[in-house]
Amino acid sequence: MTQVDEARLNELVGRVLTDLGGAVSVPLVRLGDTLGLYDALKRIGPASADELAEATECAPRYLREWLAAQAASGYVRYEHGRFSLTPEQALVFAEPDSPVHLIGAFDTAAAMVENQPKVQSAFKTGRGVAWGDQAGCMFCAVARLFRPGYVNALVQEWLPALEGVVDKLKAGAEVADVGCGHGLSTILMAQAFPKSRFVGYDFHPASIAAATAHALAHGLTNLRFEVGRAQDFEGRDFDLITCFDCLHDMGDPEGAAAHIRKALKDGGTWMVVEPMAGDVLEDNLNPVGRLYYSASTMICIPTSLAQETGLALGAQAGEKRLAEVIRSGGFAHVRRAAQTPLNMVLEAT
Incomplete structure (x- = not known):
């Protein structure tokens, strides 16, 4: 019988217990967001459970337990019988435009759990789970997950990193x-x-309907949304084509690359934003890789396998593999123009 290393065992158990604490926090964080508890704490804190109950019209007994769990997780501050949000906690839980607002990640985690039966079946058949067939509002959760990064980096950092693109956009x-x-x-x-x-093009009609509603709500007249696939959308003669966190989800990204190349004007640019990843597994055995591999198992790979070709690049394909796919479409030059801890921005011309 193999001898157990007690120190390693205890380390593993401690890690798993920490992970379980995070896992069981998913519904609690979502409750706090949906019921406005974080917003109220930011507004009125430090507050007792009774004061928070009055401000949110929630039952005090439930709030006492919720607040205790949040304090134990380090998600709210507890001091002298009162609860509040530190500035750092507010950035994560109560400020939607913060670059580290992570409520969308909790929504995505919940959708992944709900999606388990469909993906579990796909493990046996090898088939995919279509984007529109995944459990819950997966596309709503993913949109919310990516929003803080786009709000804080797209216009300010990513587009300016592309050669000559901002001047074209201004003109x-x-x-x-x-x-x-x-x-x-x-x-x-x-x-x-x-x-x-x-x-904006997307193959998922419900997403296009939501996008159209958002555009109308903002009163914008210089954009429209259409249902269309990446490998055969109808438009032509574009100065810039963008793909945000979706190339690896496509069934036929090589076909998409070829079509995008034809849809660009001479001198046009393709901006590809993808999850940050190294080119080999060893480079991705870290907290970011852990999140992306897990999401890729439950979302990205099933989505790609549900489409024609089903190349299934996965969320951790890495720059080398992505560049191969991009070049297969006829692009001569691919470079990393910008990056964040969670994303890489590739420029293809």
Whole structure:
């Protein structure tokens, strides 16, 4: 019988207990967001459970238990019988435009758990789970997850990192946002560059309906949304085409690359935003890789396998493999133009 290393065992058990604490926090964080508890704490804290109950019209007994759990997790501060949010905690839980607002990640985790039966079946058959068939509002959760990064980096950092693109956008360019989802990225660009014209394409009709509603709510007239696949959308002669966190989800990303190349004007640019990853597994055995591999197992791989070709790049494909796919479409030059801890921005010309 193999001898057990007690120190290693205790370390593993401690790690698992920490992980379980995070896992069981998912519904509690979502309750806090949906019921406005974090917002109220930010507004009135430090507060007792009774004061928070009065401010949110929630039952005090439930709030006492919720607050205790949040304090034990380090998500709220407890001091002298009262609860509050530190500035750092507020950035994560109560400020939607913060670059580290992570409520969308908790929503995505919940959708992944709900999606387990469908993915579990796919493990046996090898088939995929279509984007529109995944459990819950997966596309809503993912849109919310990516929003803080786009709000804080897209216009301010990513577009300026591309060669000559911002000047074209200021003067008036034709832009396609392929795989636009709920259109958050498209809307941000349209707001920043009113002289340019934008069209968002996505193969999921419900996402296009949501994107159209968002555009109308913002009163924007320089953009529209259409149902269309990356490998055969109808538009042509674009100065810029963008793909945000979606190339690896496509069934036929090589076909998409070839079609995008034909849809660009001479001298046009393709901006590809993808999850940050190294080129080999050893480079991704870290907290970011852990999150992305898990999400890829439950979301990205099933989505790709449900489509034609089903290349299934996965969320941790890495820059080398992504560049191969991009070049297969006829692009001569691919470079990493910018990066964050969670994303890489590739420029293809």
